[in-house]
Amino acid sequence: MANPLDTKVISKLAEILDKSNLTELEYEDETCRICLTREQNVVSAPAFAPVPQPMPVAAPVAAPAPVAETPAAAPAASDQDFSKHPGAVKSPMVGVVYLSADPNSPNYVKVGDSVAEGDTVCLIEAMKTFNPVKAHKGGKVTNILVATGDPVEYGEPLVIIE
DSSP states (O other), X not given: OOOSOOHHHHHHHHHHHHHXXXXXXXXXXXXXXXXXXXXXXXXXXXXXXXXXXXXXXXXXXXXXXXHHHXXXXXHHHHHHHHHTOTTEEEOSSSEEEESSSSTTSOOXXXXXXXXXXXXXXXXXXXXXXXXXXXXXXXEEEEXXXXXXXXXXXXTOXXXXXX
């Protein structure tokens, strides 16, 4: 008798679980029942938790509009270069990036700033929790690759430190 568990079904369910805010997903048919759960890490939210409300204001101002006006080959090449750059501060998770603690505060860093190892360079909001992203080394900020309100993927370069 063949194995009733279809690995394609399990892979698809895991993909759905990863791309959603769900913590548990069940699938059942005549031959099997599959239950996938995700462990939820609870981190207390900082006092500036209401930041997501202004996001619609910040999102249209995001950098992708000027990038779209440049030749299509330029952004792809620069993304590849920055992803392998030794000074790239990369996103530790999937979420939405914020460059400041709240809309009325200055950005954590701007191009030309000097940062020390461990300094906060931005926040990533995931599941209504704000997570600080810290500089992995000291140096000068030479490029900020994201704008407030941008969705980011795991491992995506956010800031370049030389």
